[in-house]
Amino acid sequence: MLPAMNLRTVLIAIPMLAATGVAAREPAPVVIAEPAVEPAVEQVELTGSFTARRAADLSPRLAGLVESIHFDAGDAVKAGQLLVQLDDRLAELELAQAAADVARARAGYDEAVRLRNEGQRLAQDRFLPDTEIQARVSGAEVARAELAVAEAARDTAAERMAFHRVVAPFDGVIARRLTDAGEWVQSGTALAELVAIDDLWLELQAPQRLWPQLPRAAGIEVSVDAIPDRSFAGELVARVPVSDPNARTFLVRVTLSDGDPDITPGMSAQARIRLQTADDALLVPRDALIRYPDGTITLFVVDRSVSPPVARQRQVRLGRVEGDRAVIASGLETGLPVVIRGNELLTDGQPVRIVDGGG
Numbered sequence: 001m002l003p004a005m006n007l008r009t010v011l012i013a014i015p016m017l018a019a020t021g022v023a024a025r026e027p028a029p030v031v032i033a034e035p036a037v038e039p040a041v042e043q044v045e046l047t048g049s050f051t052a053r054r055a056a057d058l059s060p061r062l063a064g065l066v067e068s069i070h071f072d073a074g075d076a077v078k079a080g081q082l083l084v085q086l087d088d089r090l091a092e093l094e095l096a097q098a099a100a101d102v103a104r105a106r107a108g109y110d111e112a113v114r115l116r117n118e119g120q121r122l123a124q125d126r127f128l129p130d131t132e133i134q135a136r137v138s139g140a141e142v143a144r145a146e147l148a149v150a151e152a153a154r155d156t157a158a159e160r161m162a163f164h165r166v167v168a169p170f171d172g173v174i175a176r177r178l179t180d181a182g183e184w185v186q187s188g189t190a191l192a193e194l195v196a197i198d199d200l201w202l203e204l205q206a207p208q209r210l211w212p213q214l215p216r217a218a219g220i221e222v223s224v225d226a227i228p229d230r231s232f233a234g235e236l237v238a239r240v241p242v243s244d245p246n247a248r249t250f251l252v253r254v255t256l257s258d259g260d261p262d263i264t265p266g267m268s269a270q271a272r273i274r275l276q277t278a279d280d281a282l283l284v285p286r287d288a289l290i291r292y293p294d295g296t297i298t299l300f301v302v303d304r305s306v307s308p309p310v311a312r313q314r315q316v317r318l319g320r321v322e323g324d325r326a327v328i329a330s331g332l333e334t335g336l337p338v339v340i341r342g343n344e345l346l347t348d349g350q351p352v353r354i355v356d357g358g359g
Contacts, residue, residue: 027308027353030300031341036283036325037334041218042275043320046252048204050224052265054170054196059188060086061163066183071192073177077168084179084191088164095161098154105143105150112136112143172196195265201237202256202269205249210275214239218274220254225268232256234271283325288338289318300339300346301332302354311339313348 064086071083119136122128176193179185202222206214220234233256240251254271256263288299297318300311319327332338339346346352 027351028311028346029342029355030302030311030339030346030352031356032302032337032354033285033288033340034337035328035332035334037280038283039276039280041281041320041322042213043322044206044210044273044275046204046206046271046273048202048252048269048271050200050263050265050267050269051203052172052195052197053199053201054172055175055265056169056194057190058083058166058169058192058194059190060084060166060185061187062086062160063184063186064088064164066179066181066185066191069177069179069181071174071177073174075174077172077174077194079168079170081168082165083168083174084166086164086166086185088161091157091161091164095154095157098150098157102147102150102154105147109140109143109147112140116140166191168194170194170196171198197264198259198261200255200259200263200265202234202254202271204252204254204271205244205247206239206252208243208248208250211239211241211250213275214252214273216276218276220274221272222254222256223270223272224260224263225270227260227262230260232258232260236273281319282328282332282334283322284328284332284338285340286321286324286326287340288343289316289326290343299332300343301336302339302352304337308351308353311343311346311348311350311352313346 066084067087068085069083070081070085071077077083116136116139119128119133123130123133172194174192175195178193179189179191185191214236217236220236222232222234224230224232234254235257236252237255238251238253240253243250284299290298290300292298296315298313298315300313302309303312314331316331317329319329321327339352342352
């Protein structure tokens, strides 16, 4: 027989145990989400560097003596800005002579036209023979041709005069200065290197297996080594269909939709390209995943074939993680909802009560 005190303790404990057992059988409130089946996306990372879409070695179109330099390395220049002036004294004299020839030819043409018109008036009164009239008409035509020749020579001299000026063909920055005043340069000699730094693309070498997939790129994210705290959206603009036979790669060019003035030619960058494949992938919210110290990853699915529904724990293998969703490589079938809230204290086979996101 139990002592009185112990018997009282046992009688009190029995209802408490019963109440605890009832509470343990109460369904746990959970929030669920349906896994999504979408075309699989492969993410590849390529490394490359920025190059200018427009870069030019500026050179004169004829030989000459460098008279003056109007730039230095690092200068920003505008299209049409004078950069190098060659000695053009002889060209200036030739242009003046050509202009004088035009003036003389024009005076001769005007006189020939006057004689022609006078002869045509006199021909009405039969004061001049027909041969004289025809000679005056022909003389006017010859004078007009001589004027055209003189004007062409003048225009040629003016164009040659312009050849003594080297101007910027586009907006950019002088990367290198390759000459100085007093030097004699030949036609084609590089005087400066001009680079358009506001018009860049990222050049990447991609493995040849990606050639058919790149047009289906689902997105490109670019990170620049010199600007580690930012990422940029990229756009595929070209894939050059010439493979490197040694490396089995081909050239890919990407532009930034939101560029940065701090990005300059030669900077290195990484491009993460998301490529859609022909396969489907099973994606679940990251909140459904439960990670263990040993690397095991599980989640809970809801079995609604019984009443009340129960939670079933599944060990899964992950593919990639995309933002707030993860690809399940194995361990989960389609059509089974997963628990995304309330799964921290669940146990396998525990009854659950499905609530909405606010419950």
